[in-house]
Amino acid sequence: MKNYLISLIGNAAIKLSYLSSVEPIFSIPKIQGHGDLSTNIALLLSKPLNKSPRDIAKEIVDTLEYDSSILDKIEIAGPGFINFFFNPNYSSGIISKIIEEEENFGRSNKYSGKRGNVEFVSANPTGPLTVGHGRNAVIGDTVANMLEAVGYEVDREYYFNNAGRQMRVLGDSVKKRYLELIGEQISFPEEYYQGEYIKEIALKLQVEFGDNLANESEEGIFKQKAEEEIFSDIKKSLESIGIVFKKYFNEYSLYEQNNIQKTLEDFSKKNLSYEKDGAIWLKLSELGNQEDKVIVKSTGEPTYRLPDIAYHINKLERNYDLIVDLFGSDHNATYPDVLAGCAGLGYNVLTIKVLIHQFVTITEKGEIVKMSTRKANYITLDELVAEVGIDVVRYFFIMRNMSSHLNFDLELAKKHSDENPVFYLQYANARICSILRMTAEQDLILSTEHVDKLNSETEQSLIKKLSQFPEEVLYSAENFEPHKISNYLEETAGLFHRFYNECRIIGSERDLAEARIALITAVRIVIANGLKMLGLSAPERM
RNA sequence: GCGCCAGUAGCUCAAUGGACAGAGCAACAGCCUUCUAAGCUGUAGGUUAGUGGUUCGAGUCCACUCUGGCGUACCA
Numbered sequence: 031m032k033n034y035l036i037s038l039i040g041n042a043a044i045k046l047s048y049l050s051s052v053e054p055i056f057s058i059p060k061i062q063g064h065g066d067l068s069t070n071i072a073l074l075l076s077k078p079l080n081k082s083p084r085d086i087a088k089e090i091v092d093t094l095e096y097d098s099s100i101l102d103k104i105e106i107a108g109p110g111f112i113n114f115f116f117n118p119n120y121s122s123g124i125i126s127k128i129i130e131e132e133e134n135f136g137r138s139n140k141y142s143g144k145r146g147n148v149e150f151v152s153a154n155p156t157g158p159l160t161v162g163h164g165r166n167a168v169i170g171d172t173v174a175n176m177l178e179a180v181g182y183e184v185d186r187e188y189y190f191n192n193a194g195r196q197m198r199v200l201g202d203s204v205k206k207r208y209l210e211l212i213g214e215q216i217s218f219p220e221e222y223y224q225g226e227y228i229k230e231i232a233l234k235l236q237v238e239f240g241d242n243l244a245n246e247s248e249e250g251i252f253k254q255k256a257e258e259e260i261f262s263d264i265k266k267s268l269e270s271i272g273i274v275f276k277k278y279f280n281e282y283s284l285y286e287q288n289n290i291q292k293t294l295e296d297f298s299k300k301n302l303s304y305e306k307d308g309a310i311w312l313k314l315s316e317l318g319n320q321e322d323k324v325i326v327k328s329t330g331e332p333t334y335r336l337p338d339i340a341y342h343i344n345k346l347e348r349n350y351d352l353i354v355d356l357f358g359s360d361h362n363a364t365y366p367d368v369l370a371g372c373a374g375l376g377y378n379v380l381t382i383k384v385l386i387h388q389f390v391t392i393t394e395k396g397e398i399v400k401m402s403t404r405k406a407n408y409i410t411l412d413e414l415v416a417e418v419g420i421d422v423v424r425y426f427f428i429m430r431n432m433s434s435h436l437n438f439d440l441e442l443a444k445k446h447s448d449e450n451p452v453f454y455l456q457y458a459n460a461r462i463c464s465i466l467r468m469t470a471e472q473d474l475i476l477s478t479e480h481v482d483k484l485n486s487e488t489e490q491s492l493i494k495k496l497s498q499f500p501e502e503v504l505y506s507a508e509n510f511e512p513h514k515i516s517n518y519l520e521e522t523a524g525l526f527h528r529f530y531n532e533c534r535i536i537g538s539e540r541d542l543a544e545a546r547i548a549l550i551t552a553v554r555i556v557i558a559n560g561l562k563m564l565g566l567s568a569p570e571r572m
Numbered sequence: 573g574c575g576c577c578a579g580u581a582g583c584u585c586a587a588u589g590g591a592c593a594g595a596g597c598a599a600c601a602g603c604c605u606u607c608u609a610a611g612c613u614g615u616a617g618g619u620u621a622g623u624g625g626u627u628c629g630a631g632u633c634c635a636c637u638c639u640g641g642c643g644u645a646c647c648a
Contacts, residue, residue: 057588070590076628083628108591109628154648195647309646320575320644327646334648359642362576388577389641430585433577435641437584442597450610451596457610468607505588517586520595531603531612572610 031497032056034100035067035114042093048079049090056114058498062487065105065113066121066494072110083110118490122481124497128552129478136499136559142181144351148174151268151275152189155260156200157225159267162358164411165390165436168427168565169512170356171273173385175563176507176515182352186274189341191281191334192257199223201253207232208252212241231259267411271420272565284340290332293340293375294325302374317370338364339371346377353382354510362386385510387432393439409440418443421566425452428512428564451520455557456569458523462554463570465535469547472536476551477544484545488532492525492553499556503563512564519560526553 035056043049052074056067072087079086087106094104102115128135150170153163174184191197203223206216211232218224235243235255243251268274284290294310297303302313308328312335315322325336345353355365365384373379392409415423422443429451430436443450484493499518506514535546558568 055588057590059591060587060594061591064591068590070629073590073628111591191648307646311646324646329646331646333646338648359577361643361648363643364648366575386576386642391641434585435578439584442584453610454596457608461608461611465607472607509588513586514588517595520586524595527611528613530607534607536607572608 031116032067035069038094038096039069039071039090041095042090045093046089048075051075051078059111059113062491064107064111065115067114067116069112069114070110072106072112076110086110087112116494118485119482121490121493121497122484124493125481125484125548125552126478128496128555129476129548132555133559133562135555136503136563137179137181138500138504139181140504141177141351144182145349146174146177146182146184146352146354147187147345147348147350148177148184148354148356149187149189149345150354150356151264151273153264154191154196155257155264156196157223157260158227159264159411160408161390161392161411161414161438162408164271164414164423165387165427165432166356166358167268167273167411168271168424169385169387169432170354172424172428172512172515172564173354173356173507173510175565176503176510176512177352177354179503179563180507185276185350187277187279187345188275189279189281191337193282197253197257198249200256201250202248203228204231204235204252204256205246205248208235208243211236212244214244227260227263228256231256234259263412267415270412270415271424279341281337281341284337284344289340289344290337293336293343294332296375297325297371300374312367312371314367314370317374319366319370323367335364335367335371338368342368342372342382343375343377346372346379346381350381354385355382356385356387359386359388383510385432388435390427390436390438393437414443421452421456422450424565425516429516431511431513451516452566453572455519455523455561456567457572458526459554459557459561459568460570460572461530462526462550462557465550466547466554469535469543474535474540474543474547476547477541478548480541480545481548482545483542484549486533488525488529489546489549492522492529492549495522495525496552496556499560515560515563519557519564522553522556522560526550526557 036054039049039054049071052071054069054071056069059065059068072083072090075081075086076083084106087110091104091106091112096104098117100117100120102117105113105115107113148170150173151159151163151167153159159167171186174186177184199221200223203218206218206222207229210216210218211229235251246252294303297312302316303310303325304313305311309324310326311322312325313322314320323335324333325339326332342353357365365386369379369382369384372382411423417440418426426438426443427436484490499522502514502518506512529549533546535543535550537543538546561568
């Protein structure tokens with residue numbers, strides 16, 4: 031539809047040459063009376079032409095030659111907006127299209143042939159996934175879903191590191207618990223991992239090996255077993271909310287394949303690094319950042335920056351059209367270094383899109399639950415899923431803008447009540463399914479022959495809303511904003527519920543009843559497609 | 573100190589530089605002998621943290637101030 035209007039303006043530009051000086055932008059007005067699509071082109075032209083915007087608008091409208099079977103009317107309103115009103119019959123045509131395309135309605139091929147990589151979660155295997163990781167996981171998976179919906183072929187990737195200090199501490203934490211189990215006196219340092227899961231891993235080792243491991247190194251079987259058990263739990267947690275990764279990328283492989291060494295040499299060759307105080311520094315100040323940072327410690331061990339840069343180079347060399355990184359806000363200081371490092375080595379980092387999401391604050395009984403993996407003072411993702419269910423967890427995590435803090439009220443989420451927006455959407459779907467079961471018994475069938483009879487204000491609003499779904503999906507995908515989809519679905523469900531209360535099917539005359547069946551079938555398709563994109567179920571009965 | 577993010581109705585949050593800033597919850601008043609009341613309709617609730625600026629037009633962009641979160645490691 032937008033394309034049709036753009037071509038109209040294009041044709042008018044033959045007579046009004048000034049029209050080609052601006053890109054016409056069409057937007058959907060918030061208010062019904064302002065039409066279906068609106069453009070501000072006359073307002074934009076007012077200054078350069080030194081004429082009143084309403085006069086320009088009038089000149090444009092007088093020049094437009096349109097097909098009255100598509101457009102009902104064109105109005106000039108307010109300071110000089112041009113509002114386009116669709117012919118209701120044209121609008122209703124969308125119903126047939128939705129029913130025909132069914133599960134493909136909303137999807138598009140704008141980016142087909144493009145390959146994308148979405149890296150998310152990327153938690154090191156030092157403990158179970160917490161609620162904080164949960165937000166990352168759900169946003170990442172949903173962003174990937176949306177990119178797929180507009181044609182991308184997407185690889186979901188999880189980057190992790192099983193070496194380094196934290197993992198040593200983890201291994202030693204398990205060892206100490208193990209020694210405790212076999213009866214030795216131990217002291218358990220405060221900075222060690224305090225969680226119960228450490229004791230469980232130690233217990234498994236004791237069951238398997240008795241007390242034969244007393245003299246083993248904490249970096250050997252203790253660390254290994256811990257990583258194995260924890261990773262297996264992480265994967266289970268993710269699977270339980272419908273998330274499956276294509277690739278788990280181990281940082282260690284970058285060492286094995288000499289990528290770390292090579293990156294280091296490349297920096298040196300380009301004179302982007304130097305030695306000072308026994309460490310190797312990266313000249314980030316020359317690459318546009320604030321200050322130089324250490325990439326290899328004086329101990330010879332790289333800091334996280336070097337492998338992170340090497341990892342991104344690895345991703346860049348895999349020739350993706352789009353690389354998405356999703357981090358919590360605690361990482362917001364690290365990505366500029368990584369991007370600057372890659373750019374310094376001559377890579378085009380414009381394909382990398384870094385998304386930062388803000389933290390989740392859990393409140394319970396009005397109190398904020400502070401979380402730390404190490405102190406074991408946290409709520410795990412598994413616990414949350416067990417409490418409120420997959421759908422509520424997924425929905426709560428994406429329903430807010432990721433750049434805003436998320437307040438997760440445990441008490442509220444636990445309530446399986448009308449306070450919960452997830453049920454509002456699912457209820458709409460269940461209601462439609464129920465009506466369809468009922469109408470089938472009455473021998474009423476779906477027909478798009480008389481959709482022109484769907485002319486009440488409520489029906490028209492609903493139809494217009496449905497027609498906007500593909501654009502909403504595209505917009506959400508291109509701007510990485512999953513919460514737009516949930517907002518759209520809530521609005522759509524709201525319009526449907528209003529329709530349900532105003533317009534009856536059983537009892538209406540046959541043509542109208544069958545047209546309404548077509549309409550609610552279209553609504554069901556849109557809601558089901560939307561729920562699927564968000565990874566939620568669409569129950570047929572509630 | 574510096575950097576990133578936020579501040580919108582009592583609470584949780586929407587709003588693609590556009591037209592009268594919208595929902596849900598909570599409050600109040602209505603709607604079930606007819607397709608699911610987990611629903612609908614209505615009322616009330618606002619100096620969009622503040623001060624300037626840019627613009628025909630600012631919740632949105634810019635500057636400064638205030639408040640909160642997260643960073644600012646030879647931790648990841």
